[in-house]
Amino acid sequence: MLSEITIRNLRNITDQSFMPVTGINLLVGPNGAGKTSVLEAIHLLGLGRTFRSRALKNAIQFDKQQLQVVAKTVQNKMPIGLQYSAEAGLEIRFNNAPLKKLSDLAAQLPLQLIPANSHQFFEQGPRFRRQLLDWGLFHVEPSFNFHWQSYKKVLQQRNASIRQRKNFKEIQLWDQHLIEHGNQLTDLRKKRLDTILKQFEFYFKLVCPQFENSKLSLKYKTGWSREITFEESIKLNLEKDYQLGYTRSGAHAADWSFKIDEYEAKDVFSRGQQKLFFLALSMAQIKSSEDSNNPKGILLIDDLSSELDEIHLEIILRQLNTMPVQIFISSTDESLVALVNKIENNYALFHVKQGPVSYTHLTLPTIQL
Numbered sequence: 001m002l003s004e005i006t007i008r009n010l011r012n013i014t015d016q017s018f019m020p021v022t023g024i025n026l027l028v029g030p031n032g033a034g035k036t037s038v039l040e041a042i043h044l045l046g047l048g049r050t051f052r053s054r055a056l057k058n059a060i061q062f063d064k065q066q067l068q069v070v071a072k073t074v075q076n077k078m079p080i081g082l083q084y085s086a087e088a089g090l091e092i093r094f095n096n097a098p099l100k101k102l103s104d105l106a107a108q109l110p111l112q113l114i115p116a117n118s119h120q121f122f123e124q125g126p127r128f129r130r131q132l133l134d135w136g137l138f139h140v141e142p143s144f145n146f147h148w149q150s151y152k153k154v155l156q157q158r159n160a161s162i163r164q165r166k167n168f169k170e171i172q173l174w175d176q177h178l179i180e181h182g183n184q185l186t187d188l189r190k191k192r193l194d195t196i197l198k199q200f201e202f203y204f205k206l207v208c209p210q211f212e213n214s215k216l217s218l219k220y221k222t223g224w225s226r227e228i229t230f231e232e233s234i235k236l237n238l239e240k241d242y243q244l245g246y247t248r249s250g251a252h253a254a255d256w257s258f259k260i261d262e263y264e265a266k267d268v269f270s271r272g273q274q275k276l277f278f279l280a281l282s283m284a285q286i287k288s289s290e291d292s293n294n295p296k297g298i299l300l301i302d303d304l305s306s307e308l309d310e311i312h313l314e315i316i317l318r319q320l321n322t323m324p325v326q327i328f329i330s331s332t333d334e335s336l337v338a339l340v341n342k343i344e345n346n347y348a349l350f351h352v353k354q355g356p357v358s359y360t361h362l363t364l365p366t367i368q369l
Contacts, residue, residue, distance in 0.1 A: 001074035001296050001326040002042070002109075009064040010044075011037040020328070022074055022296075023346030024320065027330040028337060033352045035330035039113070039300045041069045042328060045082050046111030046298060048090060048102040057086050073108075074326075075296070080109065103138075103145060110139050110297035112285065112325075116306060118278035122266040126221075126255035133256060136285045137192050139297075144188055151181035151251060159246045168238060178250065179231050185251040186222050186230070192288075193218055193256060199284035200258065207276045207315050214261050223253035272307040279316055286323050297325045305333035317343050 006017040012034045027035040040050055040059065050059050060067045066085035073080065078095040092099040099105050112135065120128060137144040158174040201216050224233035233249040241247050258277075260268050265277060282299065289297070299320075305313060313336065320327055321344050329336075330352075340347050 001298065002071045003074045003077065004072045005042065005045075006068075006070045007038065007041040008068040009061040010041050010059055010067045010069065011061060013037050013041070014061065018350060019348075020326065021346055021348045022326050023348075024317075024340055024344050025326070025328045025348045025350065026337065026340055027328065027350045027352050028334060029332065029352035031332060035352045036116075036302055038350075038352065039302055039328055039330055042071075042298065043111065043113055043300060045069045045071055045080060046106065046109040048082070048092065048105055051113055051115060056084050056090065060084070060086075080105075103149075106138065110289075112282055112297065112299050114278060114282055114299070114301045114304075116303035119271060119274045121278050121281070122274060126253070129256055130254055132281075132285075133189055133192060136196070136289060137188055140289050141188055141192070143184070147181045147184045147188070151178065151185055154178045154181065155247060155250065155252060162242055162247070163245050168242075171238065171242070175231075175234050178247075179234060182223075182230050182251040186254070189251075189254065189256070190220060193220060195288045196281070196284045197258070199287045200281055203280035203283045203287075203319065204277065206319065207280055207312060208273060211260060217259045217262070219257050219259050221255040223251050223255075224249040272312075275307055276312065276316075283319055283323060286325055290324055299323065299325045299327045301327065301329045303331060304329050305331045305336055310335070310339070314339055314343070 001022050002020055004017065004019050006015075007013045008015050012032075016038075027038055029035055036052070040052055043049075043051055044056075044059070050056060053059065066083055066088075068081070068083045070079065070081045072078065079093070081093045083091045092102075092105055094105070094108055121132070134144070134148065138148075154174050154177045158171060158178060161171045161174065197216065197218050204216070205212050205214075222230070224230055228236070230250065234247075237249055258265055266274070269277060279301075286297065286299065304316070308316070317339055337349055340349075
């Protein structure tokens with residue numbers, strides 16, 4: 001959780017500081033005012049990358065040389081700072097010491113994003129869904145990062161051997177380590193999904209009561225044929241891998257989803273229900289991570305109001321109010337303020353517009369930042 005945030009030269013934000021609360025922080029304003037840019041800055045601070053473009057240089061304000069995001073944590077007031085320029089690249093500091101690995105940054109600031117296009121869970125393919133699952137594992141399972149990093153390194157080496165057209169015996173030198181770490185990742189993912197399913201069923205049926213009597217089940221694809229083991233798949237597909245120039249089978253090709261009454265969710269849900277599905281899934285992730293010893297996390301929700309009526313918004317907000325995370329919500333809908341005020345005592349309202357940001361807290365007068 002963050003107690004102070006300063007953003008400089010990020011898109012349309014030149015120099016802005018504010019102090020969020022540990023509960024719900026509501027960013028309200030017209031389109032193009034900079035609400036999503038605030039979420040982007042926090043996302044950048046937590047993960048070292050932006051969710052709006054592939055190249056970080058695109059986030060630097062026009063005619064500026066670098067962007068900067070600086071914050072302090074609630075737990076110990078330690079400073080976290082991130083700076084990016086085209087010349088120096090990405091520089092990150094935590095408690096005034098440089099961080100070289102993004103995984104170290106992510107461990108200090110657990111962060112989830114629910115984007116405006118939350119339908120991407122169904123549309124963007126297996127990689128997006130794997131990343132969503134692996135985020136939770138990274139924060140609750142100490143051995144996950146070791147197995148994942150080891151698996152990636154071995155996979156890169158095996159693929160390099162294939163591209164270099166080395167003989168089969170040299171390529172197979174990597175197989176045992178790939179199989180070992182791949183099987184460990186598969187077991188960890190399955191256990192994690194079983195845990196999430198229990199929480200997800202509760203939240204999904206709460207926000208979508210029309211599915212109260214439906215049966216939810218988990219569909220998991222390991223990344224190789226279910227009729228054989230990973231070891232057998234690696235051996236059987238060696239010649240095919242050689243022809244293609246890369247390793248097809250493995251934990252890097254896994255995929256998963258939940259089924260509703262044996263139907264694929266994407267084939268059953270409306271756009272609004274897809275968004276509720278993703279919100280329920282994110283809350284299940286948070287709740288199933290509650291007992292871990294990691295720092296309290298952050299949840300970013302971009303454009304919460306779109307495609308949801310007032311009844312569903314109130315249900316969602318009441319559940320978010322019980323989550324052990326700091327929440328930042330953007331919206332163009334001013335009526336959302338009344339709903340939050342009805343539900344949450346610990347909230348801050350930020351009116352975002354081109355120029356200064358005005359800030360309102362329940363127990364404080366309006367101030368100009």
